Amino acid sequence: MEFFERFMIPHPSFLIYVSMVLIVLVSIALVGVITYFKLWGYLWREWITTVDHKKIGIMYLLMALLMLFRGGVDAIMLRYQLSMPENTFLDAQHYNEVFTTHGVVMILFMAMPFITFFFNFLVPLQIGARDVAFPRLNNLSFWLFFMGAMLFNLSFVVGGSPDAGWTSYFPLADVEFSKSVGTNYYMIAIQIAGIGTLMTGINFITTIMKMRAPGMTLFKMPMFTWSALIANLIVVFAFPVLTVALAMGAMDRLFDTQFFAIGNGGMDMLWANLFWVWGHPEVYILILPAFGIFSEIISTFSRRNLYGYNSMVWSMIVISVFAFTVWTHHFFTMGQGAFTNSIFSITTMAIAIPTGVKIFNWMFTLYKGKIEFTTPMLYAVHFIPLFTLGGVTGVMLAMSAADYQYHNTMFLVAHFHNVIIPGVVYAMLAGLTFYWPKMFGFMLNEKIGKATVWVMSTGFLLAFMPMYITGLDGQARRMYTYSESTGFTTLNMVSFVGAGIMAVSFIMLVWNIWYSFKNSPRNIGSDPWNARGLEWATHTPIPAYNFAITPDITDSTSEAFWDMKHKGTEIFKGDIKKIHMPNYSGVPFIMSCGFFLLGFSLIFSMWIPAIVGLIVVLACMAYRSFEKDHGYYIPEEEVKATEKQYEKRGAK
């Protein structure tokens, strides 16, 4: 019995029990449905073992939407708890757990897979490649990310959720103050997902640097590919810092090392520094691809090329460098002195310059364009003013002297949601709507889509503008309740209503997918938006080999498809030949299961199963070393037959 006690939730509540029952029921139902329709083989052959970047992308998308739901439920619970003074819906401990998981899930398991979905789906198409540089590694990246995310979510029902904030500052996160295994979950689940992300970074840098279509120089790359390149460079240079920090944190908790502990020389501020040396570049990893998506959308629906291509690229490069020089602004009040604070104030404010360049470039693209208000475009034009507002409050927070007033208040919470929601989330949803027909062969309903944007922005403003005010009035973040005499009641209620309206907008999005799946016409061709980039030069649905003939864009600009349509530039030169493709493999999945077992066992300090998990991982690596894997060829006749079918359907 004692063995099982460690898996119990230390602070159970009715809600958690309900969730446990629901999770068990949903799992049984899922297994039942898959078994009933005999889908296990299909899942294994077509999805779990796939190395096709488009399918891996779609799996990332599914994970992102699933996690958006989980993080969203957390958000609603937080706002409901604060909607009334002295509310007893959540107690202090549960509130801590919910804001911790909300942060981790939304940043690492929602936003990260969402941008990785776009990397996977778009980058090879935009550069005219057949797949990524290391397709097998790409599959491993996904499954590591998946196992990390699942492991983290498991904490909710087995052993207890982490409760030290998504930043997990020490000494709070040490065993002395966080006794449950929750923080072990944090240290180890994020580590596993982070290894996957690091490999994604290496994969995409290699893909973009080495696999561009003939004639595509760096400064002819589509803007999203540029943003992906820079974001992945940041990944490769920032994630190892997190790897080390998490390993040290895990060792402090599991093996009693003294890195961040108080006494014996440990230094809690070392964690804060390492965390933010990764953490601040991380937000640029998220926002740069979002900028890339908006650049594609704004130029498409302004019906003109992107204004200031070169300055767009250089501003991203400058942002990526500055990203590593501002981390101290996350803890201005933690005692590094006026001189250091001033330096970091200046570097932080300086980031507003390249970002401002981008904002103006988008506006100059709109200027004198033939603007068409489609759903993706509506997201983009809502993004510009809302994001700018978030940027301006960011500059306010960057002033270290003034920061003593805002630090750890709702003002900060309002600020970072103000950049992340209109920035990243809008970009992801706009991109999803924009590329939906390319992925699934039908359009999302425009009417519902546009209504969704308006509802979402209304909800957003109602939810977060009040927080600026209560924050300036001194409402602290991460406090589970407040008294009526503070006068925060009305504004917090408004916030809760706004959160509810945002939830409605997400339900509308789901409804739109269902409605369009049922009703949208399927004969939309391969270019329903009259778009510009090379990715639209493919058939819909995209064949496994992407391009029958590798595009040659020597004579085109960064908008190769537009040139082809309107200037008649030839990009598909030569004849169809046999196409080399990578083999599918189940080994990465098995290896990721090994990682899951290893991680889970470490969390509960169960050494024997941990060693078993480690052996599975190492055995898979050894197997890979000896494996002969040369891929296979799609014969010329088969490619020609497939192409003919598309022509018959009139897809081109």
Next chain:
Amino acid sequence: MAKVDHSVPLEYSTEENDLKIFGFWVFLGAEIMLFGTLFAAYFTLVDRTGSGPSGAEIFEITPVLAETFLLLTSSFTIGLAIHAMRLGSKKATLTFMGITLALGLAFLSVEIYEFLHYVHVGAGITVSAFTSILLTTLGTHGLHVTVGFFWGLFIMIQIAKRGLNPETANKSFIFSLYWHFLDVVWIFIFSFIYLKGMM
């Protein structure tokens, strides 16, 4: 088999090979950040010895010098192995790789002795922030050497069985990059952890 380009060395001769070498350089970039972070943490914590010993009290020059010579020599011999590979001599490649791995193993043996010594003199990993970061930094490097040992062994088996072809040549070359990198990291460890610590 993919198209082989004979105008470049064997390890670069296919597109896949070229991608793998480039990708590995990017990976080494990440590794530099990893060890860079460990060094940054080391410099932060080096004087924070709590109630434990300081570096000057526990470092011994003899095993450290032995480790340095072993690893530096192995970096030389892996270079010879790649040279032999380019000349197309399977036997010489295997011999030099064998020497490299033997030196690596010797390095690890001395390092294990060194770790036991630290535990023996009361500088185990849980004693102070300094010992934690010292043993973690050394241990991370040692772990890399261990992984490299098995990796190199697997490649040797493949060369012995399958001969020098674009694939095994590519693997050997990438392995040599990794091994040289570990050597570079060791030079930093030797200079900034041991020598600086003993001064």
